[in-house]
Amino acid sequence: MTGSTADGGRLSEAVRCAPQAQESGREALTSRETEILEQVARALSNRQIATLLSISEGTVKRHLRNIFAKLDARSRMDAVNKALPQPRPRAS
Numbered sequence: 677m678t679g680s681t682a683d684g685g686r687l688s689e690a691v692r693c694a695p696q697a698q699e700s701g702r703e704a705l706t707s708r709e710t711e712i713l714e715q716v717a718r719a720l721s722n723r724q725i726a727t728l729l730s731i732s733e734g735t736v737k738r739h740l741r742n743i744f745a746k747l748d749a750r751s752r753m754d755a756v757n758k759a760l761p762q763p764r765p766r767a768s
Contacts, residue, residue, distance in 0.1 A: 703746055705759070712739045717756045 705713065715725040722740070726733040740752070749755035 705743060705746055709739050709743050709746075712736060713743055713755060713759055716740070716752045 711729060712725060715728060720728070722733050722736045726736045729736075740755075743749065743755050747755050747758045749758050
């Protein structure tokens with residue numbers, strides 16, 4: 677995988693564990709979908725992601741549709757937010 681930023685690493689780990697997908701019975705993301713989502717988290721465009729991963733822009737869009745369906749996301753940022761673990765409230 678190509679996630680070289682701190683956020684990319686956090687996203688990789690979160691997606692690998694896929695707690696929301698497992699809890700809801702939804703399918704976990706594939707390694708390629710995780711790669712795509714890491715690049716989305718870096719704010720890359722579909723074209724930039726396609727170039728970086730040596731795939732077509734249409735393939736990136738297909739992966740994003742699959743990601744949205746698996747995470748029940750409505751946008752690119754919604755998918756990233758749903759893939760990252762949610763902070764737990766602090767105990768008082």
